[in-house]
Amino acid sequence: MSTSRPIADPRPLAVGDVLHGFCGGYFGREHYDCCIIEAAGVDWIVTRDVGGTGLDFAAGREDLAGLRQYRTPTVRPADGITPCCAVTE
Numbered sequence: 001m002s003t004s005r006p007i008a009d010p011r012p013l014a015v016g017d018v019l020h021g022f023c024g025g026y027f028g029r030e031h032y033d034c035c036i037i038e039a040a041g042v043d044w045i046v047t048r049d050v051g052g053t054g055l056d057f058a059a060g061r062e063d064l065a066g067l068r069q070y071r072t073p074t075v076r077p078a079d080g081i082t083p084c085c086a087v088t089e
């Protein structure tokens with residue numbers, strides 16, 4: 001089975017990337033906060049809630065590929081993009 005969902009940004013998830021909101025449930029049903037990737041391996045990531053302390057974990061190449069669509073590589077107010085979280089830079 002293959003996914004037909006388009007992925008806008010094919011780069012691997014990396015430390016410092018921000019994932020927004022529910023993230024399609026890849027982190028579980030209780031995950032609602034935007035989070036920052038704090039560590040990344042070949043097929044796993046550890047994230048921390050923006051402005052919080054909660055850590056989450058995702059693993060598996062398919063899950064990480066799916067999570068890429070919830071990443072905003074660069075959020076710049078100058079581009080007219082309103083960030084949903086407090087991350088800058």
Ligand SMILES: [Zn+2]
Pocket residue numbers: 019020021034035083084085086
């Ligand atoms: Zn956000």
